[in-house]
């Protein structure tokens with residue numbers, strides 16, 4: 564099974580990815596660190612899982628090269644599960660992000 568980590572920049576995707584896959588992707592307290600997708604694996608309950616750490620994005624409108632990487636990966640349908648990462652400063656921002664991600668709600 565392939566799990567994609569999708570969320571706004573600086574929402575903790577790479578930290579989660581590192582914890583799951585025992586990797587060392589760049590983690591820091593500013594947005595825009597991850598610019599390419601990274602792929603790792605972990606095992607749980609005898610099953611193997613693939614995790615994809617994606618560049619942060621504010622929407623699927625793809626306004627930058629990093630957002631295009633993320634948009635294209637989500638649109639490819641390669642992920643069996645899209646895991647949203649919603650650590651945002653306010654409920655308003657969280658709701659706005661969730662609205663902008665509705666096109667992928669089938670995968671959630």
Ligand SMILES: Nc1nc2c(ncn2[C@@H]2O[C@H](COP(=O)(O)OP(=O)(O)OP(=O)(O)O)[C@@H](O)[C@H]2O)c(=O)[nH]1
Pocket residue numbers: 570571572573574575576577578579589590591592593594595596597598617618619620
């Ligand atoms: N309090 C708290 N901070 C966290 C948690 N997960 C990550 N962080 C912090 O949040 C910041 C951003 O984490 P990253 O994992 O780099 O975020 P990202 O979503 O990969 O960011 P981009 O690659 O820029 O899109 C870092 O300072 C982390 O230490 C968490 O569960 N709790």
Ligand SMILES: [Mg+2]
Pocket residue numbers: 576577578589596597616617618619
């Ligand atoms: Mg990252």
